Amino acid sequence: MESPRLSDRQLQAFQQVMDCGTVSGAAQRMLIAQPGVTRLLKQLEHDLGFALFERRRGRLVPTPEARLFHRELVRVWSGLEELRTTARRIREREMGGLRISAMPLLGMTFLPDVLAAFTKQHGEAQAELATFRSEQVLEDVVTQRADLGFAMLGGGDERVESEAFRLESVCLLPADHPLVAQAKVSIKDLHGQPLISYEPRDPTRQALDRLIEAAAVRPQRQLQVSLALQAARLVAQGGGIAIIDPLNARGFEGQNIAIRPFEADLGDTFYLLTPREQPLSSLAKDFIEAFRAQFFAMRV
Known part of the structure; x- marks a missing residue:
């Protein structure tokens, strides 16, 4: 037996009737005429293969099948709403994880300052900052255990993208x-x-x-x-x-x-490292911009 072909409009009409208890109330909410709601319900019943409502004393009463179907519809629509919310938050860069591996020179003081200001502007974004020697930082980026790395090594390593920063x-x-x-x-x-x-x-x-x-x-x-x-x-x-x-x-x-x-001049140069074959997330790109801005604004 083929699965029923359900339209969003049919499901909306059913949901509104369940909420309001009347076709007229559903029609007002959907901004359509009552016959339109009735037609959508009949189409839905036909596609589902079972009755949704009985008329008793002039009132629509949901069938047991309708109540079961409505319970599942609420669950599915709740999940869809969460999915829409997740998409919006990703679009607005509120979600997503950022893993940063850094040498102590940056990981102990400067990067925590950048990260504190950054997270205030990025809602629920999850961030992880780990501090290792430069050799381990490079390895973390190469193996993609970290999205970003800050190290004294890696400037000429073909396995990573690097940006040099000079320190006086x-x-x-x-x-x-x-x-x-x-x-x-x-x-x-x-x-x-x-x-x-x-x-x-x-x-x-x-x-x-x-x-x-x-x-x-x-x-x-x-x-x-x-x-x-x-x-x-x-x-x-x-x-x-x-x-x-x-x-x-x-x-x-x-x-x-x-x-x-x-x-x-001691020639102190460190490198911002990113994986060569992995596109950066919007969150990572934003953090890099925040880091650059705070680094170049730094004066002693």
């Missing part, structure tokens, strides 16, 4: 340090100073070491850390001075710390 370095100083009186700090100013260093494999550490060696400068190296945040906290406690990125530095300004531009 700054010098963090205890607020009472003599170098605070200078407008800028140079390589030569590091001579004899207690310099907080990063791990030997860190690109910033390696670039700074090359410049220090070329300038024949000898800073005091007593403390070594893994993260810029650790270096900044040590500076705030008078543990030495540190060369760090301006993104992390700005979070410590005023906390017994002074920030001065570092005139040497």
